[in-house]
Amino acid sequence: MILILSLICIIPFLLILSGSFSSNESIVRDGYHLFPTDFSLEGYKMVFKFPTQVLKAYGVTVFTTVVGTALGLFLITMAGFVLQRKDFKYRNAFSFFIYFTTLFGGGLVPWYIMLANYFNLTDTYTVLIFPGLMTPFLIILMKNFIRSAVPDELIESAKIDGANDFRIYFSVVLKLAMPGIATVGLFLALGYWNDWFTSSLFINNPDMYQLQFYLYNTMNTITFIDQMAIGTGITLSQDVPTESTKMAMAIVVTGPILFLYPFVQRYFVKGLTIGAVKG
Amino acid sequence: MLKELNKNKIMFLMLLPTLIFFLINSYFPMVGIYYAFTRYDFEGGLFGSPFVGLENFKFLWQSGMLLKLTTNTVGYNLAFIILGNGLAIFCAILLNEIRGKVFKKITQSVMFLPYFISFVLLSVIAYNMFNYESGFVNTVLKRFEAGPVDIYNTPWIWVFLIIIFYLWKNLGYSMVIYLAAITGISDEYYEAARIDGANIFQRIWYITVPMLKPTFVILLLFSLGSIMKGQFDLFYQLIGNNGVLYNATDIIDTYVYRSLKVTFDIGMATAAGLYQSLFGFILIMTVNYIIRKVNEDYALF
Numbered sequence: 001m002i003l004i005l006s007l008i009c010i011i012p013f014l015l016i017l018s019g020s021f022s023s024n025e026s027i028v029r030d031g032y033h034l035f036p037t038d039f040s041l042e043g044y045k046m047v048f049k050f051p052t053q054v055l056k057a058y059g060v061t062v063f064t065t066v067v068g069t070a071l072g073l074f075l076i077t078m079a080g081f082v083l084q085r086k087d088f089k090y091r092n093a094f095s096f097f098i099y100f101t102t103l104f105g106g107g108l109v110p111w112y113i114m115l116a117n118y119f120n121l122t123d124t125y126t127v128l129i130f131p132g133l134m135t136p137f138l139i140i141l142m143k144n145f146i147r148s149a150v151p152d153e154l155i156e157s158a159k160i161d162g163a164n165d166f167r168i169y170f171s172v173v174l175k176l177a178m179p180g181i182a183t184v185g186l187f188l189a190l191g192y193w194n195d196w197f198t199s200s201l202f203i204n205n206p207d208m209y210q211l212q213f214y215l216y217n218t219m220n221t222i223t224f225i226d227q228m229a230i231g232t233g234i235t236l237s238q239d240v241p242t243e244s245t246k247m248a249m250a251i252v253v254t255g256p257i258l259f260l261y262p263f264v265q266r267y268f269v270k271g272l273t274i275g276a277v278k279g
Numbered sequence: 280m281l282k283e284l285n286k287n288k289i290m291f292l293m294l295l296p297t298l299i300f301f302l303i304n305s306y307f308p309m310v311g312i313y314y315a316f317t318r319y320d321f322e323g324g325l326f327g328s329p330f331v332g333l334e335n336f337k338f339l340w341q342s343g344m345l346l347k348l349t350t351n352t353v354g355y356n357l358a359f360i361i362l363g364n365g366l367a368i369f370c371a372i373l374l375n376e377i378r379g380k381v382f383k384k385i386t387q388s389v390m391f392l393p394y395f396i397s398f399v400l401l402s403v404i405a406y407n408m409f410n411y412e413s414g415f416v417n418t419v420l421k422r423f424e425a426g427p428v429d430i431y432n433t434p435w436i437w438v439f440l441i442i443i444f445y446l447w448k449n450l451g452y453s454m455v456i457y458l459a460a461i462t463g464i465s466d467e468y469y470e471a472a473r474i475d476g477a478n479i480f481q482r483i484w485y486i487t488v489p490m491l492k493p494t495f496v497i498l499l500l501f502s503l504g505s506i507m508k509g510q511f512d513l514f515y516q517l518i519g520n521n522g523v524l525y526n527a528t529d530i531i532d533t534y535v536y537r538s539l540k541v542t543f544d545i546g547m548a549t550a551a552g553l554y555q556s557l558f559g560f561i562l563i564m565t566v567n568y569i570i571r572k573v574n575e576d577y578a579l580f
Binding site: 001002075076082088105216246253 | 287290292293297298300301303304305306307309310311312314373377385386387388389390391392393395396397399402403404406407408413414415418421447450451452455456459504505511516536538539540548549551552553555556557559560563
């Protein structure tokens with residue numbers, strides 16, 4: 001039973017991988033298979049024929065992921081630290097200020113108009129990074145984690161030794177909360193890496209497309225070319241290996257995640273487990 | 280207040296960026312709710328557009344849009360919550376009973392994998408499996424002389440496909456949470472049950488399942504709170520702008536996004552978004568109130 005479920009989980013990946021290594025003709029003729037019937041690298045050749053666009057999209061995504069995750073972690077841990085301090089009088093009021101945003105909001109359109117028209121963030125790196133910096137869920141997760149990882153007495157004694165609050169945060173809390181930081185960091189990084197939505201709303205300059213949006217666009221463009229070919233009777237797919245290119249593109253974009261997954265997954269499970277058990 | 284500010288000024292300073300973030304990202308846009316009551320005019324901006332009262336809502340209601348979007352959004356979410364949690368609990372229990380450590384680790388990793396991939400890749404997977412000419416499903420059907428089926432033009436199939444893809448992507452994540460809860464159950468209960476002669480099914484039914492209740496209730500409450508919010512990425516990446524499928528698959532989020540990006544219906548889109556927020560807000564408050572009455576420990580706030 002479990003075996004069947006795990007097979008269902010993995011088969012789609014095999015289909016794409018096999019598609020990326022098949023020749024386009026064999027896909028058009030026989031459809032997608034679990035194993036490539038006619039091995040070929042033409043899809044990958046097509047993807048890297050014009051490597052600048054792919055590399056640019058990679059650059060944008062790596063940049064936003066690194067900067068966004070680092071900045072987000074810094075802010076979230078600081079907020080979590082302050083909000084769990086019992087000697088901080090307004091912690092509940094501020095917690096509610098943050099939590100309330102999950103209950104009620106202005107919706108997508110006012111948010112879009114605000115950032116695009118009033119803050120003029122269209123086609124900037126700021127807009128790719130800013131909205132993903134934090135979520136109430138991650139702040140609450142971090143707050144709970146710090147509360148259970150850092151004893152009050154420790155903060156107390158550091159205070160007596162003359163450390164100010166930022167100093168305590170920086171040299172005590174950050175070290176003790178490492179597992180929580182790893183988990184929240186992974187959530188942030190995954191969010192940035194898989195983001196296509198921000199590009200689709202705010203980015204018009206193709207040089208600034210995120211990787212996932214680049215993939216999305218390529219898929220749509222190729223499908224469009226295909227349909228044009230059907231409509232006009234000209235078979236472009238003879239010259240452009242559309243099907244295998246799509247699959248190769250998907251593999252190129254997803255590659256790093258699949259490669260890092262075995263290493264990263266452990267921390268995720270650990271963090272989730274701690275978070276779930278300690279509530 | 281001032282005294283407190285002076286005493287803890289460093290902590291206030293540390294919290295300041297977070298407060299500013301939520302002001303810009305969440306509180307300022309609330310002013311824009313006003314668009315829902317105007318006929319939006321690109322020249323006029325927020326207060327230059329003509330005020331039309333409830334006209335946008337009236338139109339949404341009369342077109343039947345509001346009703347369709349609500350049923351779809353709530354219906355899909357209920358299916359996600361019920362099937363998602365049920366399957367996750369089932370798999371967590373099964374996996375927990377498996378003794379082989381290596382096999383257990385591998386299956387867990389494999390089932391968690393789809394959670395990590397992007398929704399764009401999900402749409403590639405769907406295309407790869409279901410497209411008319413070369414999709415995997417049609418390839419197999421053709422071999423049995425049964426196909427091909429034009430899945431992208433058959434709305435009712437997508438009701439199931441969307442639910443299946445949701446389960447596929449989220450199973451591993453919720454399974455890990457339940458697995459963690461199971462690991463937290465003390466061995467003594469099982470020990471005692473074994474001595475009393477309970478078999479494996481009785482142990483699961485009378486110990487594991489009841490012990491998972493708190494986790495289940497908390498997850499249930501969280502998801503009930505967001506029942507008006509759809510899995511936008513999932514729906515949009517699978518359906519896109521394929522109008523044939525809208526009737527069966529359009530949720531509030533996809534409607535609002537299309538109104539913004541494709542038809543530029545700012546007033547209407549804001550109205551739909553406001554309806555979503557208000558409806559969701561009232562729902563959470565009600566659910567929370569009821570839970571508070573029944574069992575205070577489970578209440579969200």
